Amino acid sequence: MQNVKQPTRRRLLQLMGTIPMVPMIGTGSAALFTSLQAQAGLSGSARAMPFVSASFIPMAAPDLAHAADMATTAVNSKLELLTHSGEKQTHQLAYHPFFTTGDMLPDGQGGQLLAGGYYDIHNRPIIDTSVPGKERHFYSDSPDGSSLLTLPNAQVAGVKGNTVFAVVQFEYATRDQNGNDVYKHLPAPIAVLTLDQNPDSGELTLVKYSHVDTSAVHGLWTPCGASLSPWNTHLSSEEYEPDAANIANDKAFQSFGQNLYGNAAQANPYHYGHIPEVIVNPDGSGTVIKHYNMGRISHELIQVMPDERTALMGDDATNGGLFMFVADRPRDLSSGTLYVAKWHQTSGVGPGAADLSWVNLGHASSQEIEALADKLTIADIMEVRTVDPQDSSFTKIPFDGKFNWIRINPGMEKAAAFLETHRYAAYKGGSMGFTKMEGTTVNARDKIAYSAMAYIQSSMLNGSGDIQVQGPKSGAVYALPMEGGQKDTSGQAIRSDWVPVAMSAPAALIGEDLDTPDALGNLANPDKVANPDNIKFSEEYRTLFIGEDSAMHVNNFLWAYNVDTGRLSRILSTPAGAESTGLQAVDNINGWAYIMSNLQHPGDWDEKLHAKVMDTLDPLIRANYKDRFGASVGYIAAVSTSSAA
Numbered sequence: 001m002q003n004v005k006q007p008t009r010r011r012l013l014q015l016m017g018t019i020p021m022v023p024m025i026g027t028g029s030a031a032l033f034t035s036l037q038a039q040a041g042l043s044g045s046a047r048a049m050p051f052v053s054a055s056f057i058p059m060a061a062p063d064l065a066h067a068a069d070m071a072t073t074a075v076n077s078k079l080e081l082l083t084h085s086g087e088k089q090t091h092q093l094a095y096h097p098f099f100t101t102g103d104m105l106p107d108g109q110g111g112q113l114l115a116g117g118y119y120d121i122h123n124r125p126i127i128d129t130s131v132p133g134k135e136r137h138f139y140s141d142s143p144d145g146s147s148l149l150t151l152p153n154a155q156v157a158g159v160k161g162n163t164v165f166a167v168v169q170f171e172y173a174t175r176d177q178n179g180n181d182v183y184k185h186l187p188a189p190i191a192v193l194t195l196d197q198n199p200d201s202g203e204l205t206l207v208k209y210s211h212v213d214t215s216a217v218h219g220l221w222t223p224c225g226a227s228l229s230p231w232n233t234h235l236s237s238e239e240y241e242p243d244a245a246n247i248a249n250d251k252a253f254q255s256f257g258q259n260l261y262g263n264a265a266q267a268n269p270y271h272y273g274h275i276p277e278v279i280v281n282p283d284g285s286g287t288v289i290k291h292y293n294m295g296r297i298s299h300e301l302i303q304v305m306p307d308e309r310t311a312l313m314g315d316d317a318t319n320g321g322l323f324m325f326v327a328d329r330p331r332d333l334s335s336g337t338l339y340v341a342k343w344h345q346t347s348g349v350g351p352g353a354a355d356l357s358w359v360n361l362g363h364a365s366s367q368e369i370e371a372l373a374d375k376l377t378i379a380d381i382m383e384v385r386t387v388d389p390q391d392s393s394f395t396k397i398p399f400d401g402k403f404n405w406i407r408i409n410p411g412m413e414k415a416a417a418f419l420e421t422h423r424y425a426a427y428k429g430g431s432m433g434f435t436k437m438e439g440t441t442v443n444a445r446d447k448i449a450y451s452a453m454a455y456i457q458s459s460m461l462n463g464s465g466d467i468q469v470q471g472p473k474s475g476a477v478y479a480l481p482m483e484g485g486q487k488d489t490s491g492q493a494i495r496s497d498w499v500p501v502a503m504s505a506p507a508a509l510i511g512e513d514l515d516t517p518d519a520l521g522n523l524a525n526p527d528k529v530a531n532p533d534n535i536k537f538s539e540e541y542r543t544l545f546i547g548e549d550s551a552m553h554v555n556n557f558l559w560a561y562n563v564d565t566g567r568l569s570r571i572l573s574t575p576a577g578a579e580s581t582g583l584q585a586v587d588n589i590n591g592w593a594y595i596m597s598n599l600q601h602p603g604d605w606d607e608k609l610h611a612k613v614m615d616t617l618d619p620l621i622r623a624n625y626k627d628r629f630g631a632s633v634g635y636i637a638a639v640s641t642s643s644a645a
């Protein structure tokens with residue numbers, strides 16, 4: 001691991017939630033602990049390490065005897081450090097909220113902006129008019145991907161300590177005031193936060209909330225997971241790309257176009273399903289671009305490898321694929337080659353295991369694919385049938401849990417590869433059988449990537465494709481060892497040393513379905529990960545953090561998995577019905593470590609899963625989260641310390 005020069009002081013582990021902004025509860029009494037690198041990482045120095053290992057002591061899952069904990073973000077976990085002298089330090093962790101979406105926050109110019117507020121293509125507020133006389137600015141209940149970062153030349157008025165920025169995106173709003181479903185109906189907002197970092201305590205205080213203008217990229221479509229690039233930008237995602245073959249019947253997309261442009265027909269499906277990249281400016285504003293050449297898929301959390309060229313991408317779809325992009329140049333995603341994995345199964349037991357090879361789907365620049373997106377319709381690219389045309393010139397492919405029959409028009413292979421990526425990847429022989437492949441991350445020291453499969457079901461189980469495994473429905477996190485010197489299926493060299501070559505799930509990261517619900521209503525073992533979604537790895541703490549998006553756990557959890565000991569620890573519980581999102585493990589911001597973790601849609605009830613708790617918890621969650629329209633954000637901090645020899 002590369003040495004990082006940083007101060008030799010003690011520092012606070014802060015697990016920040018949904019990023020954001022009401023004044024933080026003071027951290028003056030919070031216990032501090034020393035970074036693994038803080039003293040050992042100075043110019044390769046061999047000075048004694050402050051601690052040699054770190055582990056999390058888990059909390060119990062809350063139950064109805066502790067109903068208040070089930071209705072909020074609960075943290076009753078601890079951090080244990082083993083020092084170089086053999087001393088054990090135990091740090092109690094606690095959760096401190098920053099803000100709840102719907103709060104009014106300072107814009108840095110004497111005014112205020114609505115946290116998670118929605119805007120149209122002209123940056124005008126989008127108004128919820130569903131209840132006459134109660135019109136209000138729409139705001140999100142679903143904050144997701146976030147990135148904490150610094151800039152060397154930052155200058156923002158009001159910062160007294162160190163200037164730190166956070167980018168946060170808001171995936172969607174669940175409902176309007178009248179209870180109507182508005183999922184995917186609104187162009188998604190994204191914001192840059194300016195935070196004042198106390199250099200003595202690491203405390204972060206909001207100074208400025210800045211809405212990012214997305215009009216230059218046609219607005220954003222359901223941005224989900226995100227990551228910080230090696231070159232210090234926020235890599236977003238656009239999930240569930242609109243199906244261009246069925247766009248006339250897609251009511252959500254029509255409503256999206258109406259809300260964004262004031263004209264449903266003006267929204268072009270080929271402008272969505274890409275990788276947006278947000279560049280933070282020194283004044284705390286943000287600029288966004290979109291990369292059209294990384295495959296138009298159901299983008300989840302992207303992970304760029306240490307070579308600063310290779311990117312592994314989640315694909316949250318039924319009949320999804322594992323995609324890899326290798327850029328032509330480091331720190332520049334504007335051109336490169338797109339690949340899809342081929343699964344060569346070595347075991348069908350449980351979540352299965354396989355060797356991987358890679359199918360080359362083509363090379364392109366973002367500029368050329370954007371030009372194609374601007375002018376083409378799906379009819380220009382290919383013919384698509386949903387019923388067998390009984391014509392051998394069509395190819396049968398799996399698509400979105402069904403089958404399509406496609407025929408690519410002459411000369412349209414590149415357009416098909418980058419604008420109809422799901423269909424083209426299946427046509428080229430990629431293994432398009434994965435179900436809800438979510439976050440990706442990397443353990444650089446061991447050269448292992450991780451990929452979360454939220455649900456193992458349908459196309460992974462039905463035996464009709466390359467992937468034929470057993471489950472569980474509650475999913476698993478797969479480990480993917482990476483190597484260099486690989487060739488694609490056509491025999492061409494892959495110009496990367498970070499190519500996944502196999503895929504299997506560690507036993508501790510496999511969910512366990514229950515034959516019958518437990519006393520609380522859980523459909524999966526609450527002491528194991530269920531339906532993993534956001535994942536991030538901390539090199540310093542040798543820990544994989546896993547946030548759940550589960551319809552099988554009554555409360556979703558945030559887990560810490562130590563890759564050296566194999567210990568899995570529950571460290572946070574979200575409100576019932578909420579999803580754990582927005583993870584980012586930050587090992588060093590001016591000598592302080594942070595891990596960010598958001599939550600979405602508290603109290604989003606499933607009548608079967610939550611039948612035993614709804615009556616008790618619904619009024620509590622409504623009181624805590626703006627009648628279920630808001631989602632709070634914050635951080636976990638150490639609040640006390642004990643030591644033992």
